[in-house]
Amino acid sequence: MLEMTRTDPEWEDKIITGYETWVYGYDPETKHQSAEWRCQDIAPNDFFLFPKLKAVLKGRHFDTRDDIIEKSPLALKSIPKEAYKNCFDNWEKRWRWLHHFPKKNQKKSFHSSVRNFFFFCALTMSTFLPTKHNLREALLFCFNLKKSATDGHRLLCEAYGKHALSIKSCEYWFRHFKSGDFDTRDKERGGRPIKFEDAELEALLDEDSSQTQEELAETLGVTQQAISKRLKVMGMVQKQGNWVPYELKPGNIERHICTCELLLKRQNRKGFLHRIVTGDEKWIHYDNPKRRKSWVKPGHALTSSAKPNIHGKKLMLCIWWDQLGVIYYELLQPNETITGERYQQQLMRLSRALKIKRPLYAKRHDKVIYQHDNARPRVAKVVKKTLEALQWDVLPHPLYSPDIAPSDYHMFRSMTHGLAEQHFTSYEEAKNWVNVWIASKDEESFRHGIRMLPERWEKVVAKDGQYFE
Numbered sequence: 001m002l003e004m005t006r007t008d009p010e011w012e013d014k015i016i017t018g019y020e021t022w023v024y025g026y027d028p029e030t031k032h033q034s035a036e037w038r039c040q041d042i043a044p045n046d047f048f049l050f051p052k053l054k055a056v057l058k059g060r061h062f063d064t065r066d067d068i069i070e071k072s073p074l075a076l077k078s079i080p081k082e083a084y085k086n087c088f089d090n091w092e093k094r095w096r097w098l099h100h101f102p103k104k105n106q107k108k109s110f111h112s113s114v115r116n117f118f119f120f121c122a123l124t125m126s127t128f129l130p131t132k133h134n135l136r137e138a139l140l141f142c143f144n145l146k147k148s149a150t151d152g153h154r155l156l157c158e159a160y161g162k163h164a165l166s167i168k169s170c171e172y173w174f175r176h177f178k179s180g181d182f183d184t185r186d187k188e189r190g191g192r193p194i195k196f197e198d199a200e201l202e203a204l205l206d207e208d209s210s211q212t213q214e215e216l217a218e219t220l221g222v223t224q225q226a227i228s229k230r231l232k233v234m235g236m237v238q239k240q241g242n243w244v245p246y247e248l249k250p251g252n253i254e255r256h257i258c259t260c261e262l263l264l265k266r267q268n269r270k271g272f273l274h275r276i277v278t279g280d281e282k283w284i285h286y287d288n289p290k291r292r293k294s295w296v297k298p299g300h301a302l303t304s305s306a307k308p309n310i311h312g313k314k315l316m317l318c319i320w321w322d323q324l325g326v327i328y329y330e331l332l333q334p335n336e337t338i339t340g341e342r343y344q345q346q347l348m349r350l351s352r353a354l355k356i357k358r359p360l361y362a363k364r365h366d367k368v369i370y371q372h373d374n375a376r377p378r379v380a381k382v383v384k385k386t387l388e389a390l391q392w393d394v395l396p397h398p399l400y401s402p403d404i405a406p407s408d409y410h411m412f413r414s415m416t417h418g419l420a421e422q423h424f425t426s427y428e429e430a431k432n433w434v435n436v437w438i439a440s441k442d443e444e445s446f447r448h449g450i451r452m453l454p455e456r457w458e459k460v461v462a463k464d465g466q467y468f469e
Helices: 002-007 031-037 044-057 065-077 081-089 091-100 110-123 132-144 149-163 167-178 194-207 213-220 224-233 250-269 340-357 360-364 381-390 406-419 427-440 443-451 453-462
Strands: 237-239 276-285 294-296 314-322 325-331 369-371
Touching (some): 044 065, 044 081, 132 149, 132 167, 149 167, 167 213, 194 213, 276 340, 276 406, 314 406, 314 427, 314 443, 325 340, 325 427, 340 360, 340 381, 406 427
Parallel strands (some): 276 369
Antiparallel strands (some): 276 314, 314 325
């Protein structure tokens, strides 16, 4: 630049310069900012215009982006023309200063560079919609600044909001750049073999099989319909992994098999499913996130995961039902749980409810066949004495066997599906939801849950006592 000034004295008069900066809704001046504005530089915007603009705007409050767009030009007009002239008159002095002291201004913060780059996008967002190519070029800029895909995604969201690329797309393009390919255009797909396309899609699914069709389409630069067709051709279906409660030991497995064989023989001798009354407890969480499904090929099971230990606010639902519907339930108050004494009282209330809702048991002198698990409150002495007094026939149930407990494999699975994305703020809201959910279930749903038992006993035997889907 010094050489050009010497060869053409009027060169500076021909210069037009421009750059971008952030304008905040409220930006009080700090000592750090004041020091940063006075730093020596050769960009007129950095050493002159932006400090002047920020000095005028400091302490002002803007409510909306339109307010910023309206007031910023007024702030620029408040800077005297003479100041602009003095800026260019002193420009050559700055070049000479940097020429003699080159190391004093080598560092420039990441935020200064990136914020300047994205400011234009933020101000013109109301009229400018970025293309995929625009967004990828912005990511390449962040990549060259040695930033991560997460940083790039955050900056795109700041500038473009809902029009920004997803985090998975940002990670895909950063891998693309790391491989040495900096072309941000979509690859030509005409003539590419289907096998190669399927391999590309399979690679993305191997990395994260829970991606939606829309996310896969965005990453590969194709339509959602194209992804759907390719998944069908590949024979992929969407499944959701199951929670498993426990890693079964050899003794558990043996008891699992023996119990199911015993129950199958009894059912084959004389059917008793119509006499089963079953009950269990379930936590009703105030906040219920939704699990995502994953793409797999038919017949391929997902890796099961243990339930996360959730400590959020929750209520305990105790419910009893048979093939005709719900007989009795209680939704305990917050911080209440099941003890042997409480369970004994619940059994007495269940007995009274049975006499009212299922009078046929008394008329036919049929014993209730009671199915529950053997959690600690169930095996308390007071509970055993109550069951003997009621003369109920209690079915054997091995430890850690939710796969043969109707409440676990049928009712609670349906209830969990209904609870997805439900958010409660009070006990009354949760109880109203339970009442509505019970009323929405017809008799056939409860009958199906009980009638599935023999099939599930057979599966346990066939799987050698292991859990199954």
